[in-house]
Amino acid sequence: MKLVLGLFFDREYLKGRHFDEGLSGYIWGFRSIWTRNILRLAPPCRFPANHQATISNSDRIEFHPDDLNNFQSPGTYLQNFAGNIRLGHGTYIAPNVGIITANHDPANLNQHIEAKDVIIGESCWVGMNSIVLPGVTLGPRTIVGAGSVVTKSFPEGQCVIAGNPARVIKNLNESRNTS
Incomplete structure (x- = not known):
């Protein structure tokens, strides 16, 4: 999963408690790819971010x-x-x-x-x-x-x-x- 996220975000932000202690980082990452990179509801970011x-x-x-x-x-x-x-x-x-x-x-x-x-x-x-x-x-x-x-x-x-x-x-x- 990190391999896919690494195609869209700086790898330095794909670590830490949200990735190591649960799934929230991965959920945010894939949601951000969907809303920011695919649907273009907001500009792409170098880290996972809510489109709002x-x-x-x-x-x-x-x-x-x-x-x-x-x-x-x-x-x-x-x-x-x-x-x-x-x-x-x-x-x-x-x-x-x-x-x-x-x-x-x-x-x-x-x-x-x-x-x-x-x-x-x-x-x-x-x-x-x-x-x-x-x-x-x-x-x-x-x-x-x-x-x-x-x-x-x-x-x-x-x-x-x-x-x-x-x-x-x-x-x-x-x-x-x-x-």
Whole structure:
């Protein structure tokens, strides 16, 4: 089965827990081939991804193969035609999350301003319907509350952020020390 999947996807993404500990990776792979490569419901990707996940440029995304599940949620929007997105190992991206590396130029909406990379650290969780804007860096163990708009970086991590614009609502280091 991996031999067939290797014809469509980079082999580096055909390993890890979704392939070694069950069949989910294989199911996602064959579903992705069917919907993205054969039916052309979405552009082909270099890794298995749900056809309802919008990925501008799969070459500009860096992630660990164990986190292939992040590209199976419907409505996930990764706009990175310019700029890179880096997802740390053990990070979870919920459905309908937007991660954006470039915005329109307010002076000329037909153009984009310069792209800025988005970096999400290890063991983070970005809640449903959240948006992470260009240039944001989230440190390890950052939890983004559902529906949040992340406009600035929280590089220290170890926190829960929420709101519009997102702000720290809980420091996870403090909550660990009090138990």
